[in-house]
Amino acid sequence: MNVNTNSKFHKTVFTALMIAIIFISANLIRIPTVGGFVHLGDCMVLLAAALLGKKRGALASGIGMALVDLYSGYIIWAPFTFIIKALMAYIAGAILEYNHRKSYLVPFLISGIFMVVAYFFSGAIIAFLFTGSSNTIIGALAYSAKDIIGNILQVGVGIVIALPLSKVLYKQEKKAFN
Template identity: 50%
Template sequence: MEQNRGKMGASSAKTSTYDLIKVGLMAAIVFVATSIIHVPSFMGVVHLGDSMVFVAALLLGKKKAAAASAIGMSLFDLLNGYTAWAPFTFVIKGVMAYIAGSIAYRRDYEGKKIINNILAFAIGGLFMIAAYYFSGVLMAKYIVSPSITINEAFLLALKDIPGNIAQVVAGIVIAVPLSISLNKVKK
């Protein structure tokens, strides 16, 4: 177990109790960050939880961050009236964290290169924006307003893109300085 503590970002073949605790705690942090400041939008919510998705990617690595982010964000959806979004959120936030963690830990960067981390967060965020856009199309067409055409659903889903962009930018602005501080403590 001591080896796992020294390699917080590395993935191992076995899942230890310590790994489960880290994922559970980070899922709780993601949930709380999403719950504290969130603003309902037409078909969803804009929140600051993405900052903790990005931090999870740096602290836990891609696989554990994906699990923590998927659990924390979908739990928020389930407990706050966004139940229809929970399956989308589980996949989208999990993949978002996986992308960010993969880029942050590529080569020998080990999540410590600030510019690389910003790139990782931005690419993960771009994935999230696109994925929620297409999920919004499905929600608009088949759940919110089944009588509209698919073209109207594509237009209607555009309305959430500015909020999602703001959410990603705020997440990056919070996660970058926080991750710098946490990397110092992690040593």
Template identity: 50%
Template sequence: MERSSEHKKIVGLIFTALMIALIFIAGSIVKIPTLNGFIQPGDCMVLAGAVLLGKKKGFIAAAIGMALVDVAAGYVIWAPFTFIIKGLMALTVASILEKVEKKSIKKYIGAFIVGAIVNLIGYFIGNAIMGGIITGASVGFVGSILYAASHFVGDLSEVVVGIIIAIPLAPIAQKARIKFLS
């Protein structure tokens, strides 16, 4: 049965809203405190959302869902950074997977790693800005870089956990994409 354009739009909107909620829940419920924030498994849903929703809707779901995590956790000043970084992470993953005809675990892992690199670079820049300019936690360019470097291990841990959890979710998300959004 061929679905109408209007039906596809409505289903796409519903799935986008559901992914925003799942990303928010994954990022909000489990939080592992660190010296400079917290680690949460929301990245697994960002990655799964990129597989399920594609570039535009994946960007929107990741950006809104994870920015809401920051707002709810009291890190409101981080929400604009997170909006951009997590959105770009999902956009990168979806863009890579869009070019891959035959999906496999290796292809998902490769796309997830590139998305994680985008995330790590984004948060490194964000931490340098936050540490040096906004919070005054460091002085000068070198101080800002050192401040950003101090967050790298936590950021890396978060994306590694996200990738590990997202690997078994990716084929399921791809099947749902084909069944409901194609």
């Protein structure tokens, strides 16, 4: 097996492994909230971006977190989660790539802010179109606002845990695969 094939194989295996790690981490420890639950999945989404890069990190994050919604009975959220978590990882990975990994905090914060805003609007869409929680757009936005604090808490915990781990694991991953 040549080096390029071996490298592709390792990257594919590592991506599949991250999908499983993301799924397990979001299901392992759950703290119930009004609209769902807070979990450690966002930490793994950020680590996927740091370790796999923007494209593979996005793929692993989108699939892993959408599977969490499907498994947990939040089927209506799965397409939104797939897109939001994939973009969250892509944003973090792209900024990390752009700044040559000089800072992990800024990419993680920007992608975290994106996640909170995206879930706010997704919640409003679901409330307006699917659940009957509100029959006006303003009402749907107000209904969706209830989840903002939980989402901030969730991504905040994810950032706090991912920051120290990302630098260490990235260095170890580079040693292992290079």
